[in-house]
Amino acid sequence: MKFVSTRGQAPAVDIDAALVAGLAPDGGLYVPDTIPAADLARPRDSLADTALATLAPWFAGSRIQSHLPGLCADAFAWPAPLRALAGDGDHLLELFHGPTAAFKDYAARFLAGALSALRTPHAADSTILVATSGDTGAAVASAFHRRPGFAVVILYPEGRVSPRQAHGLECWGDNVRAFRIDGSFDDCQRLAKDALSDADLRARRPLTTANSISLGRLLPQAAYYAHAAAHHYAAHARPLNVIVPTGNLGNACAAFIARAMGAPLGEIRLACNANDTLPRFFGGAGYLPQPTRATLANAMDVGAPSNFERLRHWHGDDVALRGAFVARSVDDAAIRATIRNAEARHGIVPCPHTAAGLHLLEALRADGDRRDWAVVATAHPAKFDAIVEPLVGHAVPVPPALAACLARPAQGVRLGREPDALRRMLLDA
Numbered sequence: 001m002k003f004v005s006t007r008g009q010a011p012a013v014d015i016d017a018a019l020v021a022g023l024a025p026d027g028g029l030y031v032p033d034t035i036p037a038a039d040l041a042r043p044r045d046s047l048a049d050t051a052l053a054t055l056a057p058w059f060a061g062s063r064i065q066s067h068l069p070g071l072c073a074d075a076f077a078w079p080a081p082l083r084a085l086a087g088d089g090d091h092l093l094e095l096f097h098g099p100t101a102a103f104k105d106y107a108a109r110f111l112a113g114a115l116s117a118l119r120t121p122h123a124a125d126s127t128i129l130v131a132t133s134g135d136t137g138a139a140v141a142s143a144f145h146r147r148p149g150f151a152v153v154i155l156y157p158e159g160r161v162s163p164r165q166a167h168g169l170e171c172w173g174d175n176v177r178a179f180r181i182d183g184s185f186d187d188c189q190r191l192a193k194d195a196l197s198d199a200d201l202r203a204r205r206p207l208t209t210a211n212s213i214s215l216g217r218l219l220p221q222a223a224y225y226a227h228a229a230a231h232h233y234a235a236h237a238r239p240l241n242v243i244v245p246t247g248n249l250g251n252a253c254a255a256f257i258a259r260a261m262g263a264p265l266g267e268i269r270l271a272c273n274a275n276d277t278l279p280r281f282f283g284g285a286g287y288l289p290q291p292t293r294a295t296l297a298n299a300m301d302v303g304a305p306s307n308f309e310r311l312r313h314w315h316g317d318d319v320a321l322r323g324a325f326v327a328r329s330v331d332d333a334a335i336r337a338t339i340r341n342a343e344a345r346h347g348i349v350p351c352p353h354t355a356a357g358l359h360l361l362e363a364l365r366a367d368g369d370r371r372d373w374a375v376v377a378t379a380h381p382a383k384f385d386a387i388v389e390p391l392v393g394h395a396v397p398v399p400p401a402l403a404a405c406l407a408r409p410a411q412g413v414r415l416g417r418e419p420d421a422l423r424r425m426l427l428d429a
């Protein structure tokens with residue numbers, strides 16, 4: 001299986017090279033020449049088994065093909081329950097049971113295992129450069145912490161993540177360093193992309209990415225959609241439709257991949273916050289990246305969703321792409337109201353990102369939609385206690401893994417947002 005760049009100016013590579021490189025040398029994202037099919041309609045016992053079935057075709061011929069069962073067992077070690085909510089056909093796909101309480105734990109853990117397995121003995125240490133709007137950095141830090149041969153550099157927008165998210169980025173130490181950038185997530189992402197496409201820098205300091213632009217992050221995420229959809233279909237003989245809280249489009253792309261591979265998924269609907277680049281595009285306007293706006297659902301504060309290039313590549317032209325997805329913007333007032341009413345209405349307390357998805361579900365029901373829907377619960381509400389608790393009027397219990405992370409001391413460093421500051425820091429380290 002070969003992977004080409006969305007920008008068409010880089011040589012085709014195999015999966016191993018695509019994983020190690022992260023970003024293609026022409027600045028594009030790696031995409032497969034075709035999306036392979038797999039028997040994903042059959043429900044499997046464990047999430048790790050489904051992950052193996054989902055990932056096996058992608059790793060045919062890889063140097064680490066024989067490691068795949070172990071990598072899947074390690075990365076899909078905690079459940080992703082599809083929980084039925086109070087309303088008919090309403091579900092929550094809970095992806096927040098991992099070590100840093102967000103869905104990104106699964107794929108970050110997989111990528112860390114895969115890159116470790118791909119490492120050749122005596123290779124120079126590799127630096128994982130990760131721009132984060134709050135949750136990616138913690139998941140990547142947890143996955144790579146104390147892993148021999150790897151260092152992690154996290155760039156995050158100062159003041160734009162929740163206090164508990166900031167703690168989760170800064171509490172690691174050892175081979176993990178966190179830098180606060182005076183800017184937005186898009187500034188952080190631009191810094192990371194510039195460094196990754198700086199051939200001179202990369203020759204002196206082996207660099208890779210763990211953002212969802214990396215295939216090693218993207219592909220594993222297809223597994224929990226395949227698992228939930230297969231079990232739902234086996235029980236009800238109806239496809240599962242999903243509402244995905246969306247920022248960089250990584251999680252939604254993974255749902256698209258799962259469906260394209262054969263998982264019994266129906267519609268994939270995108271819930272965005274006030275950053276409405278995607279709702280505007282899908283509503284018929286052009287693709288016009290916007291400066292980021294800070295919202296309550298900060299992990300979705302993205303004005304230039306990086307995986308858009310992949311969706312465009314797969315759909316050929318914008319008319320076809322617009323026909324394939326519905327995207328809606330949910331503002332902070334609606335997110336607040338949804339959190340406030342969620343216990344009475346659905347029997348759950350959502351994080352602000354999940355609340356954006358729930359809001360779209362409520363709108364669909366109000367329009368008379370009778371299909372089976374799962375809102376993807378992307379993070380645990382305890383990570384956003386300062387927002388959620390005043391709205392629901394009580395404390396939200398902290399899951400044990402998150403509590404352990406919060407109990408450790410935190411330390412981060414400020415870094416200027418000019419590209420040279422990052423370059424100098426990477427070369428000095």
Ligand SMILES: *Cc1c(COP(=O)(O)O)cnc(C)c1O
Nearest residue numbers: 135247248249250251299378379
């Ligand atoms: C990262 C994240 C999102 C957005 O996911 P994308 O793959 O970037 O679209 C949504 N919610 C939470 C809690 C996240 O951490």
